[in-house]
Amino acid sequence: DVKVTQSSRYLVKRTGEKVFLECVQDMDHENMFWYRQDPGLGLRLIYFSYDVKMKEKGDIPEGYSVSREKKERFSLILESASTNQTSMYLCASSLEGYEQYFGPGTRLTVT
């Protein structure tokens, strides 16, 4: 079974803090994704990585950066967290051209 894990289920941070969300997959997938999920808006792609050290902006990259130093790990970074980044964050991975497998999500609250 494909397993995608995320470092935290719930996270509370203060405005201005640097926040790291970690995602690890165990199936040697080359593609990894970070989504943000908000009520009524569905999931929106923040960043996408198709190989180690390679990344591509999604639909809403502003205020976020990513890092992929190893194939199995993809990190989402909020350089200076703001209240409008309070959301559910979902990580996913896939083989090229195949379905995406999702992690359980991290619910981030920025106060």
Next chain:
Amino acid sequence: AQTVTQSQPEMSVQEAETVTLSCTYDTSESDYYLFWYKQPPSGQMILVIRQEAYKQQNATENRFSVNFQKAAKSFSLKISDSQLGDAAMYFCAYRRYAGNKLTFGGGTRVLVKP
């Protein structure tokens, strides 16, 4: 840019009955994939069903089936014999044929009444 629209924020169904969720999309591509994902309260997104646009036959997975109308750009999901475990958010998603990015609709919450 592709867009996906789910016009029903919430649907309610009696256990053992059938419910149909609507999804429309906009694209200029001729080849693409469409998906329905389920997200139960645990938060884990699970793929329910997939449809290739070049296939005329509607996809079916046990109690889940789709009605794919390519000309109308419509992709509805039918859940038959609804069970309590079907209660979840359901998301429709689009992906270009030669691509990896998914575009999601806003979701439909399904409530199942015992």
